[in-house]
Amino acid sequence: MTPEELSTAISACLADAVRAGEIIVDVPDGIRVERPKNREHGDWATNIALQLGKQAGMAPRQFAEVLAARLASMDGVAAVEVAGPGFLNITLDAAAAGALAKAIVEAGAAYGTTDALAGHVVNMEFVSANPTGPLHIGHTRWAALGDSIARVLKASGAEVTREYYINDAGNQMNTFGNSVLARLHGRDVPDGGYPGQYIVDLGHEVLTEHPDVRELTDEAALPIVREAAYTAQMKDIKDTLAAFGVTFDVYFSERQGLHESGAIETAVKRLREQGHVFDSEGAVWLRTTDFDDDKDRVLIRANGEPTYFAADAAYYLSKKDRGFTEKVYLLGADHHGYVNRLKAIAACAGDDPAANIEILIGQLVSVNGAKLSKRAGNIIELKDLIDWLGKDAVRYSLARYPADSPLTLDPELLKKNSNENPVFYVQYAHARSRGAARNADAAGVFRTVDGHDAFDGALLTHATENDLLAHLAAYPSIVAKAAEFREPHRVARHLETIASAYHSWYDNCRISPQGDEEVTDLNRTRLWLNDATSQVLANGLDLLGVSAPERM
Structure with a gap:
């Protein structure tokens, strides 16, 4: 007898008791059964009598005793005991308990899946590393956990979309492009640029695609180099994720999806219509303090340039417009300040922050004895970890601990x-x-x-x-x-x-x-x-x- 079959049996007994007038209560759609912590208390337990006793106008123990009498006569049930304030402890006979083995084999890959979260439409955004360098150890935890969370949500019946936000707008992309361009000409990267052998390698890839790019002026070459290097770096990121067993359903470009599409301007207009936008000192603001943020946030600067926060607001509305009633953000340990402001965006957009947005903060992970990447220069690359310890060891170890606990991996143990x-x-x-x-x-x-x-x-x-x-x-x-x-x-x-x-x-x-x-x-x-x-x-x-x- 599977837990689901036992739950159905208890529901049937309750329905029979209601029809017989022994209990007056609305029969719930499902009755939860759990394993007792102490196996001497039986194979399964349910607290349904404690849940429904008040509604039935009965003491929970009295409610439980009515159910116990009916359950004890069912095929496959060896004994039923009423314990404590009204718990039902159920012991199956050997044949019913053993039947689970056959049921599991026949269910195959479907065993363990449920419809508990059926109807939930979830957008899971995680990793979302900047497209200006390789994935590194700081991204590994969310890559592993985000993907596993998506998998367990789907196993529980939710409709899940994995999404990667590509931060491909702003000055960082010009800095990235100028770094590759400088190395193409054998120059040092500019101040604040990106170091590492990978920048040189990207330059070689750009040259393969655009062999004459070095003959152009820097001004003419920059957009060509920037786009080609960006494309190559995103391919490297996707290939590394694939080697880690992580795939995404959507890669959302900030530049195309928010800036070039006009989504940011539209978002500001919509939020203004909701009554939460105001103008001050030449800038456009969102009054997020109405929803527990520590200060109001600028959407459009006095010079007319949108802020990162404006992009965050437009991105949230994009997810809302695409039908995602639940939006899950997986953010790093340095993003605690984002929690209230993102929830404030949801509230300003007319959503319920308690139901429509969830923000998970993960702590840092380190690896004893890990060496900095020779290719990237100042980081530990994810692909190096995979080569060193193996995908399975890294993924299992990262999934084995709660996200909010700091974690140090022991390579000697994992090998x-x-x-x-x-x-x-x-x-x-x-x-x-x-x-x-x-x-x-x-x-x-x-x-x-x-x-x-x-x-x-x-x-x-x-x-x-x-x-x-x-x-x-x-x-x-x-x-x-x-x-x-x-x-x-x-x-x-x-x-x-x-x-x-x-x-x-x-x-x-x-x-x-x-x-x-x-x-x-x-x-x-x-x-x-x-x-x-x-x-x-x-x-x-x-x-x-x-x-x-x-x-x-």
């Missing part, structure tokens, strides 16, 4: 092929399960016999089997919570729990018979449990953007 290394531990559990399946096949153990499923969940009675099944059953609720709280580290930590339970089970329960022993339904049923574990580990690793190897 160890031992249980001390969390990513190795989980991946090895998956590889071990696939090896067990291959060994079972060689021993003539199959999940089906004569075209029929050979499965008897009642045979899975060993303590390690009960423990493993419990953790596999909890996986969907872990994914749902990871999506609800934007915390994919919950998935990583649960995978480690499953891996531990699997290794313990593997050491105690044989899948393949020994010697001349005959293949029995116990062997076949254990193969189902083995393959169910493989599936859950693979599903969870995929949510973290990490591979599930067949062999290690």
